[in-house]
Amino acid sequence: xxxxxxxxxxxxxxxxxxxxxxxxxxxxxxxxxxxxxxxxxxxxxxxxxxxxxxxxxxxxxxxxxxxxxxxxxxxxxxx
Numbered sequence: 001x002x003x004x005x006x007x008x009x010x011x012x013x014x015x016x017x018x019x020x021x022x023x024x025x026x027x028x029x030x031x032x033x034x035x036x037x038x039x040x041x042x043x044x045x046x047x048x049x050x051x052x053x054x055x056x057x058x059x060x061x062x063x064x065x066x067x068x069x070x071x072x073x074x075x076x077x078x079x
Contacts, residue, residue, distance in 0.1 A: 006031035010053050 001016045007028045014023060047053045
């Protein structure tokens with residue numbers, strides 16, 4: 001059986017035996033309000049540990065910025 005689990009702002013999807021052995025002793029709880037979506041499940045499977053999950057969450061919060069070193073002034077000023 002697959003369970004949705006939560007610890008703080010981290011969410012994961014694991015099977016019940018892994019939850020009982022690894023996650024429950026470390027303070028994770030079963031999240032009954034979570035919706036299972038394909039993208040979340042794929043991401044959760046790729047995560048190997050809690051630190052990797054935290055880094056992924058931080059990465060998704062930031063927006064992508066375009067790099068501009070202004071070396072080519074003609075492109076910036078349209079000259």
